[in-house]
Amino acid sequence: MTELKMINMDDIEVEEVEWLWQDFIPYRKVTILQGDPGEGKTTALLRIIASLTTGREIISAADDPAVKEPVNVIYQTAEDGLGDTIKPRLIAAGADCSRVLVIDDSEKALTMSDERLEEAIIQTGAKLVVLDPLQAYLGASVDMHRANEVRPIMSRVGALADKYGCAFVLVGHMNKSSLMKANYRGLGSIDFSAAARSVILCARVKDDPDVRVLVIQKSSLAYEATPIAFRLSKENGFEWIGEYDITADELLEGSSRGQKNSEAKEFISNTLKDGMMPSKEFFELAEAQGIRERTLRYAMKEMNVQTIKDGDKWYKALPAD
Numbered sequence: 001m002t003e004l005k006m007i008n009m010d011d012i013e014v015e016e017v018e019w020l021w022q023d024f025i026p027y028r029k030v031t032i033l034q035g036d037p038g039e040g041k042t043t044a045l046l047r048i049i050a051s052l053t054t055g056r057e058i059i060s061a062a063d064d065p066a067v068k069e070p071v072n073v074i075y076q077t078a079e080d081g082l083g084d085t086i087k088p089r090l091i092a093a094g095a096d097c098s099r100v101l102v103i104d105d106s107e108k109a110l111t112m113s114d115e116r117l118e119e120a121i122i123q124t125g126a127k128l129v130v131l132d133p134l135q136a137y138l139g140a141s142v143d144m145h146r147a148n149e150v151r152p153i154m155s156r157v158g159a160l161a162d163k164y165g166c167a168f169v170l171v172g173h174m175n176k177s178s179l180m181k182a183n184y185r186g187l188g189s190i191d192f193s194a195a196a197r198s199v200i201l202c203a204r205v206k207d208d209p210d211v212r213v214l215v216i217q218k219s220s221l222a223y224e225a226t227p228i229a230f231r232l233s234k235e236n237g238f239e240w241i242g243e244y245d246i247t248a249d250e251l252l253e254g255s256s257r258g259q260k261n262s263e264a265k266e267f268i269s270n271t272l273k274d275g276m277m278p279s280k281e282f283f284e285l286a287e288a289q290g291i292r293e294r295t296l297r298y299a300m301k302e303m304n305v306q307t308i309k310d311g312d313k314w315y316k317a318l319p320a321d
Contacts (some may be wrong), residue, residue, distance in 0.1 A: 024225055024228075029161055055069060084294075101126065103120050111137050154191065212229065263291065264295050266298075
């Protein structure tokens with residue numbers, strides 16, 4: 001008979017979550033970054049790596065001074081050439097290439113069950129391990145659609161992340177079904193997303209195809225972060241834009257952010273044209289008309305809507321000019 005072992009929650013110490021990238025990529029956990037081919041997943045990830053290897057803030061200019069300790073990164077790719085694609089992109093992003101390490105799997109294919117992963121983390125002290133795409137590192141014997149085969153693989157990767165205090169980012173492709181919600185568009189078993197603590201979608205905006213957005217689809221460790229956008233164009237290359245008002249489902253459905261923003265601005269103009277309105281009433285009226293608070297706040301910021309205190313009440317008003 002197997003000896004029964006019990007854990008009393010009163011004996012468990014509360015641990016604060018540490019973040020490689022606040023609210024997007026946690027340390028000691030597995031994150032999935034997914035999207036359709038050509039949407040900019042790898043480009044954005046290499047920009048993030050460039051910042052990590054030089055100690056810059058992730059959303060910053062390439063010439064910003066270092067603000068924290070640079071880290072080593074293990075980057076495995078099965079789709080792009082190291083010399084003609086990955087290194088040129090790292091150089092363009094301002095990365096310290098001496099801190100980006102690759103396990104040589106030219107003689108033996110690397111898998112997520114491979115002991116070389118752990119050996120590489122120990123040898124390099126890497127704080128980020130990237131497998132791009134995750135489907136290439138499952139191993140020939142693993143059926144990615146079978147939960148009972150996916151779970152042990154994901155469990156092993158999660159255990160490595162926890163043991164060595166690093167972050168794992170697995171890059172995944174999406175299936176082609178346009179009828180599914182965003183959470184079910186990842187290729188293979190839903191257990192990939194279930195095992196990850198953070199799932200990030202990368203997709204382009206329908207009415208501005210140069211703009212791509214990183215949206216949290218799942219976050220088990222923090223309140224879902226505001227989506228972050230970047231511009232990727234032939235003329236100007238890569239540029240972080242910043243916060244962006246859109247959901248994962250809206251991105252995949254091709255909904256227009258511009259239309260939502262215009263509707264919110266029209267509401268603000270019509271509602272405040274005759275003078276200021278109590279803030280509570282203003283937000284309640286917007287909600288009644290189906291305008292999300294986040295959309296409303298973006299529009300208010302762009303229109304420079306004023307917040308005014310009169311007595312013990314707060315009001316919203318259009319700018320004086």
